Amino acid sequence: MININGQLLENEQAHLTVTNRGFAYGDSVFETIRVINGKIVFWEDHYFRLMASMRIMRMEIPSNFSPEFLEQEILKIVERNQLSDKTARVKLSVYRNEGGFYTPETREVGYVIAATPMKTPFYVLSEDFYEIELFKDHYVTSGLLSTIKSNNRAINVLGSIYAKENDYQNCLLINEKKNVVEALNGNLFLIKGQSIKTPPLAEGALNGIIRKQVLEILKKSEDYKIEEDSISPFELQKADELFITNVAVGIQPVHKYRKKEFQVKVAKEIIGKLNAKARLA
Structure with missing residues (x-):
């Protein structure tokens, strides 16, 4: 109904x-x-x-x-x-x-x-292989309109078609400054050493619900330096780990981008804490 x-x-x-x-x-x-x-x-x-x-x-x-x-x-x-x-x-x-x-x-x-x-009551990290690519045919425009969830999702639809045609599980979107903004269906986190970055809302990133929860979890940790800062495409292949966040799956680890394969470490560390926040929310 x-x-x-x-x-x-x-x-x-x-x-x-x-x-x-x-x-x-x-x-x-x-x-x-x-x-x-x-x-x-x-x-x-x-x-x-x-x-x-x-x-x-x-x-x-x-x-x-x-x-x-x-x-x-x-x-x-x-x-x-x-x-x-x-x-x-x-x-x-x-x-x-x-x-x-x-x-x-x-x-x-x-x-x-x-x-x-939905199948599972709480968030579980998928072990299925997950490969991504940049979608460069169209750009997200940085600014306030890109931070909301509206019915204007043309770039997400076109990116999803591109991913399906090329056997990728997802694509990353870039803005007019050629910076990485987010995935087709969620926010992006990049880990390099003890540094964790996610694109700021000013770049055109969606004001994601799970993005906010993950940032709150990470900022309480003394093990990592958290930055809301621009991510260039060149940083992707230098990263140790990438993951995507959204309400449906929680945290989705990325296993491969082009020739680079990634570890799954931080995602495993925080998935339990995300579930704890969900239970208490």
Whole structure:
């Protein structure tokens, strides 16, 4: 079932019109959320990022869009899909209401919430071989719009097609300055010796939920120097370790980039701590 503006509808009855602005213009933002046994993981971070995204997109935030209201709307669809005692992947989308062309007639919004099952309740490091490459056909533009999760994901779609055509598991995106920004589906961390770097939001990196959690974990460690700094493509082959973070998988180790193969050390050290944060969130 799907939750559309508070109405729970069977999948075949849940329809948006062809003039929906999220479809017509990408005038929509979304959150991908993990729910474990009826508990929303890192809900506060998701909620505040959603509110920030709506403000950046100049959407009018409804007065009833409190954390409590949206939490109940999410849990309502999780329960109706019989996922309350399981692990669910929830997508909460907020779109501007219909009307107008590029210039909208209203700033009021609607929402859609869908829930699907996930296999594992907590994060597990995959041992499957994972090779990446740079996607250089198009660039991420550094700036505020690139930090939010909107329906404008053309570069991610094209990069994913490129990865599939060339048997890569993922690709890294670069910005107009030719710096590495992120992966197709998450944030990037680079380890060299005792130094750990991740691209800053100012470079166009997504303001990732797991990125934030991993940074908090790493900053408490005295073993590493943490930097939010630009990463050039030349640094990738000099790194000891690379990993990608997102809400769906948590931490994804990278095993190979071009001729360089990487160790999996820091990812193993922090995966348990990430799960502990998820349990307490």
